[in-house]
Amino acid sequence: MPYAQQLADKQRAAEQTLAAHPGLTWLDPVASPESGYRNKAKMVVGGTSARPTLGILDAAQRGVDLRGCGIHDPRLTEVMPALADFVGTAGLAPYDVPTRRGELKLLLVTVSPDGELLLRFVLRSQESLARIRKHLPTLRAELPQLRVVSANLLPEHRAAIEGETEILLGDEQILPMRLGALELHLRPQGFFQTNSHVAERLYAHAGEWIADLDPASVWDLYCGVGGFALSAALAGRDAVSADAAGSSRDVVGIEVSAEAIAAARSAATASGIDGVRFEAADATTWAPGSADADTGAPADTGALAETAPGAPASTSLEPSLTPPETVIVNPPRRGIGPLADWLERTPEVRSVVYSSCNVDSLARDLAAMPSFTAREGRVLDMFPQTPHSEVLVRLER
Numbered sequence: 033m034p035y036a037q038q039l040a041d042k043q044r045a046a047e048q049t050l051a052a053h054p055g056l057t058w059l060d061p062v063a064s065p066e067s068g069y070r071n072k073a074k075m076v077v078g079g080t081s082a083r084p085t086l087g088i089l090d091a092a093q094r095g096v097d098l099r100g101c102g103i104h105d106p107r108l109t110e111v112m113p114a115l116a117d118f119v120g121t122a123g124l125a126p127y128d129v130p131t132r133r134g135e136l137k138l139l140l141v142t143v144s145p146d147g148e149l150l151l152r153f154v155l156r157s158q159e160s161l162a163r164i165r166k167h168l169p170t171l172r173a174e175l176p177q178l179r180v181v182s183a184n185l186l187p188e189h190r191a192a193i194e195g196e197t198e199i200l201l202g203d204e205q206i207l208p209m210r211l212g213a214l215e216l217h218l219r220p221q222g223f224f225q226t227n228s229h230v231a232e233r234l235y236a237h238a239g240e241w242i243a244d245l246d247p248a249s250v251w252d253l254y255c256g257v258g259g260f261a262l263s264a265a266l267a268g269r270d271a272v273s274a275d276a277a278g279s280s281r282d283v284v285g286i287e288v289s290a291e292a293i294a295a296a297r298s299a300a301t302a303s304g305i306d307g308v309r310f311e312a313a314d315a316t317t318w319a320p321g322s323a324d325a326d327t328g329a330p331a332d333t334g335a336l337a338e339t340a341p342g343a344p345a346s347t348s349l350e351p352s353l354t355p356p357e358t359v360i361v362n363p364p365r366r367g368i369g370p371l372a373d374w375l376e377r378t379p380e381v382r383s384v385v386y387s388s389c390n391v392d393s394l395a396r397d398l399a400a401m402p403s404f405t406a407r408e409g410r411v412l413d414m415f416p417q418t419p420h421s422e423v424l425v426r427l428e429r
Contacts, residue, residue: 035066039413042421046411049391053398053406056425061411062233069227069416070103074193075112075139077119077126084119084126086112086139093129103417107143111175115139115151118171122163127156132189135160140184140194142207142218145228150180150207152220154194156187161199168201180204182220194221198291206298209257212236213266215303216257217295223256227414234412234422235263238360238385241408241426243268245383247357248281253315253371255285258296258308260360260387265300265308283308284356286315315361320374322353355380360387367393372400384427389414391423403429 043061050056075086078095087098099112119126119136127134138154153164161183172178181202186195198220209216209224211232218224225231242250242264252261265283285308287293296310311318355378361368367390368375375381384404388394398406404427414422 035063035416038416039063039411042413042419043411045419046391046409046421046423049395050398050406050409050425052395056406057408059408059410062230062237062413064227064230064413064416066416067102068104068106069229071105071108071144071228072140072142072224072226073101073104073108073112075099075115075141077124077136077139079126081120081123081125084116086116089129095126105143107147107149107177108141111141111149111177114171114174115141118167121170122160122167124153124160124163129189137186138193142224144179144207144209144218146208146210147177148179148207149175149177150182150218150220151178152181152194152198153183154186155183157185158183158199161201165201180207180220184220206295211259214259214262215299216259216262217299217302218257219291219295221291222289222295223292225259225414230412230414230422231259234387234414234424235259237410237412237424238387239263239267241385242358242360245358245428246281247383249354249356250281250283250358250360251319251356252283252285252360252362253319253368254362254364255287255292255296255310255315255360256289256362257292258285258299258310260362260385261285261296261308261310262300262303262305264358264360265305281307282356284353285310286313286318288312288314315363316369316371319359319371357381358383358385360385362387363393365390365393367397369397372397376401376403379429382429386425386427388423388425389420391421394423394425398425398427401427405429 039061076088078085085095085097087096090096124136125134127137135156140152142150183199184194185197205219207218209218214235238260250264255261261283285296290312293310293312300308359381406425407428408426410424412422
């Protein structure tokens with residue numbers, strides 16, 4: 033399908049799905065490169081160590097090689113031959129699903145806007161770690177852009193991308209991801225938007241809205257590595273004294289992944305951004321619990337969505353916080369669920385910036401927030417060649 037038609041169809045789908053909000057002004061959609069846009073390759077390893085395939089498995093669980101996949105950043109495609117050769121050099125037996133034998137399950141490779149790489153070996157056990165370490169200097173010599181290397185252990189026989197245990201194979205553990213004025217940090221097991229071109233526009237546009245709203249306080253729920261939170265902290269900083277590193281507003285970022293929170297904190301420190309705090313917690317239960325504790329009302333958690341596996345039970349922030357003026361949400365595809373009810377019944381929250389990868393769950397959440405008016409919306413094509421997109425909406429009470 034021609035790309036212009038793809039973009040027009042996504043815009044039309046978003047407008048139709050949110051047609052119940054007649055006051056919503058749609059801005060021009062943000063286009064992406066048609067190909068070569070994806071900054072992360074999740075390559076299932078098949079075949080044999082001598083002749084590995086990097087890509088996916090077919091219906092018979094045999095490897096299908098996709099090293100030349102057109103949506104990958106060309107800098108990922110360029111390193112695939114070296115990675116395939118390394119599988120043979122290090123004697124890494126690809127995991128065979130039918131027989132449940134072998135060690136190497138996946139190669140996860142991320143490229144930064146500067147061209148540096150984060151490489152993760154997803155292994156069944158530590159059996160092959162010594163061989164990886166032995167031959168890793170040769171791979172680094174061949175790929176000098178290789179910055180962070182780790183091994184992830186996934187011993188279970190299940191359809192999953194990674195396990196809980198991560199072993200660093202070098203001194204570096206952070207891949208800087210520079211997006212315009214932002215320098216974000218990515219660590220192994222941390223989530224990052226897969227399209228760096230569009231992610232830069234996404235964070236910048238949200239920052240413009242925050243600057244226009246100029247709230248004294250912001251909560252970024254489902255904050256990931258802190259893109260929206262740091263954008264909010266920086267928004268409108270030209271209005272502050274010239275020697276200030278950030279704005280005077282108070283920003284809190286909440287994310288269930290401890291790795292993502294560690295990355296967000298290091299990015300804030302490296303950039304000298306003040307006034308922003310990050311904590312690992314389940315945003316779905318944290319926001320109502322913290323705010324309700326401040327008012328003395330019991331936290332309405334009976335209908336809340338389940339806590340993600342491995343989620344921290346508590347946060348080191350103060351147990352009671354005044355609800356913020358603005359809330360930013362960037363939830364998984366299922367949406368914010370019961371958080372919509374909390375936002376609706378919390379009058380201190382005057383505005384919401386909602387970034388959604390699923391316009392259907394977005395529409396459902398907005399219907400649960402009738403006190404808010406959808407003012408502006410924008411489609412950002414995070415996922416060309418698919419029916420999916422990112423939709424950013426600005427809501428005001």
